[in-house]
Amino acid sequence: VLVEGMAxxxxxxxSLLNYKTEKYVxxxxxxxxxxxxxxxxxxxxxxxxxxxQEKEEAIQTSVITKLKGVTLTNVTxxxxxxxxxxxxxxxxxxEQVFFIVTNYIETPNQRLGFCAESFKVPNGRCQSDExxxxxxxxxxxxxxxxxxxxxxxxxxEIYAWCPVEYSKRPIEPLLRExxxxxxxxxxxxxxxxxxxxxxxxxxxxDEGYLKRCTHDSEKHPYCPIFHLKDLVSRTxxxxxxxxxxxxxxxxxxxxxxxxxxxxxxxNPQYSFTRLDINxxxxxxxxxxxxYARYYKDHNGETYRSLYKVYGIRFDIMxxxxxxxxxxxxxxxxxxxxxxxxxxxxxxxxxxxDKHVFTFTGFIDDLxxxxxxxxxx
Ligand SMILES: *[C@@H]1O[C@H](CO)[C@@H](O)[C@H](O)[C@H]1NC(C)=O
Numbered sequence: 001v002l003v004e005g006m007a008x009x010x011x012x013x014x015s016l017l018n019y020k021t022e023k024y025v026x027x028x029x030x031x032x033x034x035x036x037x038x039x040x041x042x043x044x045x046x047x048x049x050x051x052x053q054e055k056e057e058a059i060q061t062s063v064i065t066k067l068k069g070v071t072l073t074n075v076t077x078x079x080x081x082x083x084x085x086x087x088x089x090x091x092x093x094x095e096q097v098f099f100i101v102t103n104y105i106e107t108p109n110q111r112l113g114f115c116a117e118s119f120k121v122p123n124g125r126c127q128s129d130e131x132x133x134x135x136x137x138x139x140x141x142x143x144x145x146x147x148x149x150x151x152x153x154x155x156x157e158i159y160a161w162c163p164v165e166y167s168k169r170p171i172e173p174l175l176r177e178x179x180x181x182x183x184x185x186x187x188x189x190x191x192x193x194x195x196x197x198x199x200x201x202x203x204x205x206d207e208g209y210l211k212r213c214t215h216d217s218e219k220h221p222y223c224p225i226f227h228l229k230d231l232v233s234r235t236x237x238x239x240x241x242x243x244x245x246x247x248x249x250x251x252x253x254x255x256x257x258x259x260x261x262x263x264x265x266x267n268p269q270y271s272f273t274r275l276d277i278n279x280x281x282x283x284x285x286x287x288x289x290x291y292a293r294y295y296k297d298h299n300g301e302t303y304r305s306l307y308k309v310y311g312i313r314f315d316i317m318x319x320x321x322x323x324x325x326x327x328x329x330x331x332x333x334x335x336x337x338x339x340x341x342x343x344x345x346x347x348x349x350x351x352x353d354k355h356v357f358t359f360t361g362f363i364d365d366l367x368x369x370x371x372x373x374x375x376x
Contacts, residue, residue, distance in 0.1 A: 059255065059320040060190040063096040069181030073174045078106050083175060088311075090291075096316045099287075100181070100228070102243035103173040103310040107165045110292075111303045115162035116153040117141055124155045132156035161292075165306060173243035173310070179229035183314075184210070186224065187268065189255050191322035196259055200224045200268045221267060232312070234272040246287035246310040248276035255320030266322075275315065287313050 067085045074080045086092055088101040117124030123139040126132050126149035134147030143160025150157050158164075190197040202209060202222035213223035214230075232239040235249055250273045257266035277285045288310040295303055 054193075054324050056191050056193045056322045056324075057320075058192070059318065059322070060192055061318040061320075062188045063316050063318060064094050064186040065096070065098060065314075065316070066094055066184040066186075067098075067100065067181055068184070069178070071175050071177040075106065075174065078108055085181075088175065088178070088181075090309075097314065099309075099311050099313045100178060101309045101311040102175045102178045102246070103170055104175075105165065105167050105169055105308040107163070107167070107306040107308075109303055110161040110163065110306055111301070112159070113162045114146060114157055114159055115164060116150050117143065117155040117158045117160075118164050118166070119153060119155055121155075124158070126150075126154065126156050161304065161306065165308060169244070169308075169310065171244060173240060175243065176240065178243060179227070179232075179239045181228050182214075182225050183228060183231070184225050185251070185253075185316060187253055187316075187318060189318065189320060191257070191259070191320075194259055194322055194324050196257070196266075196322060198255075198263070198266055200253065215270070217270070228312075231272060235274040237274050242274075242312060244310065245285065246276075246312060247274060247285060248287055248313045248315070249273070250275045251314060251316045253316065253318045255318070255322075257320065257322045259322050259324040287311065 067089045070082060070084045072080055072082050083101070090099045090101065117138055118141070119125065121138055121141040124141045129147060129149045132145045132147055132149050134145060136145045137143070138145060138156065138158060141158070142164045143158030146157045146159060148157040149155075185200070187200040188197065189199070200222065201224055202220075210223065210225065213220050213225060215221075215223050215226050229239045231251070232242055232249060237247070252271045252273070254269045254271070255266065256269070259266065276287060288308055290306060290308045292304045292306045295305075297303060
């Protein structure tokens with residue numbers, strides 16, 4: 001039994017060598033034998049280590065956004081105003097970074113002229129005319145000093161867009177209903193090295209789909225339409241609270257794609273974070289800026305409405321990584337690709353060795369994804 005066993009082992013051992021011996025007959029094939037062992041190593045790396053894949057982090061991407069929804073504001077001094085996407089999205093051209101107005105202070109009917117500086121501006125306060133040097137701009141203020149100190153306000157008279165902004169920020173956001181606005185985020189990605197591209201929008205012939213759907217990571221992962229309220233609540237903050245003072249939200253779309261697997265395994269993952277806040281200091285949170293709309297009256301004179309707008313700024317960031325095996329196997333196995341090509345052609349031309357033929361055929365099948373693999 002022992003001898004038989006040894007013979008069995010010996011036979012096995014020799015059959016292993018057999019392969020090699022055959023190679024030794026033709027000196028050229030020694031290299032092929034080594035390649036075969038490298039191939040086994042590569043399979044091991046392939047199955048066990050997954051360390052074989054070539055990665056690409058230079059993802060190419062494009063983002064287009066569109067907001068929908070309208071709301072009516074009704075402020076006592078200025079009357080009703082209808083806000084549609086053209087009014088509340090700044091800039092309105094569907095960018096990757098954009099701002100949505102959720103609250104505002106309007107100062108209507110400003111004209112160029114003379115009026116009192118606001119008491120909120122320290123450099124504008126005065127006790128006498130000497131504090132208001134004619135022609136000097138008010139530091140961090142609204143206009144140019146005229147040389148007069150106004151007793152009624154305790155501030156300098158200025159030449160400015162008058163009257164200067166006076167009212168306070170509404171505590172409740174004026175565009176409360178912005179929580180029901182929807183945002184459509186269209187994202188295309190490409191891994192140029194692997195000639196792979198995909199988008200985050202469902203490929204469907206149903207034209208109504210995007211009109212009805214709302215994003216749901218389980219049921220509708222390819223419906224990129226979000227309600228602003230949900231989107232903000234996924235950052236862990238309350239929409240109405242953020243809408244009053246403004247804020248900044250990051251939308252991250254991540255594509256981690258193992259391109260050896262099927263197309264359907266390469267999917268976008270969304271995450272949301274608030275960017276304008278840190279745990280220790282909420283003084284700096286919030287987001288606002290000013291802009292004006294200009295008009296002409298029937299005499300051809302210009303007047304304007306000044307808006308200080310508070311709102312939420314969205315930054316859409318896309319990152320990703322694609323990994324793909326095949327080129328790397330060839331790289332690991334063959335020192336140079338020209339060597340691989342040389343070998344391959346030689347072998348195919350002479351159809352010399354079935355084993356070798358199968359093994360190169362295998363690599364071919366692996367890397368180009370089709371063809372029948374036969375192992376003898
Ligand atoms: C948003 O829409 C829901 C459902 O239609 C409604 O109940 C809610 O009051 C709306 N939000 C605001 C602030 O109007």
